[in-house]
Amino acid sequence: MGRYLPEAWPLPSPDGLNRDYFSAGRLLVQQCTACGAVQHPPEEVCFRCQSFRFHNVESAGLGHVYSYIVAHYAVSPLLKESVPYGIALVQLDDYPDVRIVGNVLNLPPEALRIGLPVRVIFEAAADEETGDHLLVPQWEAVE
Numbered sequence: 001m002g003r004y005l006p007e008a009w010p011l012p013s014p015d016g017l018n019r020d021y022f023s024a025g026r027l028l029v030q031q032c033t034a035c036g037a038v039q040h041p042p043e044e045v046c047f048r049c050q051s052f053r054f055h056n057v058e059s060a061g062l063g064h065v066y067s068y069i070v071a072h073y074a075v076s077p078l079l080k081e082s083v084p085y086g087i088a089l090v091q092l093d094d095y096p097d098v099r100i101v102g103n104v105l106n107l108p109p110e111a112l113r114i115g116l117p118v119r120v121i122f123e124a125a126a127d128e129e130t131g132d133h134l135l136v137p138q139w140e141a142v143e
């Protein structure tokens with residue numbers, strides 16, 4: 001399966017905070033060890049209690065489209081052949097405080113709608129510059 005956006009489009013640059021999210025092949029979200037709040041994207045500090053202690057919890061990877069846009073204008077020449085494409089904000093069923101931006105890979109952008117049930121899938125990508133092998137969480141519509 002090719003990537004949703006062109007191969008030349010830059011990949012995420014994982015760091016200590018988000019490397020697990022972009023490479024585990026499971027949908028991991030950050031949970032505060034002190035107060036239990038779950039937040040995304042991973043941050044240094046808990047937005048609820050300001051703790052610095054976290055662990056990952058695994059989501060079942062089911063959710064629904066909370067909101068979306070369809071990009072008709074290519075913000076970069078690299079995206080010229082990709083427009084129109086959809087960008088979805090997915091709210092997780094098991095961690096409803098978490099909303100994750102991504103693409104719904106198996107769906108034409110005009111079929112995106114609020115409330116659409118989706119599940120996570122992982123888009124494999126290798127960054128030749130950094131040597132990173134990523135499994136980027138993306139979405140597919142659930143029939």
Ligand code: ZN
Nearest residue numbers: 032035046049
């Ligand atoms: Zn906390």
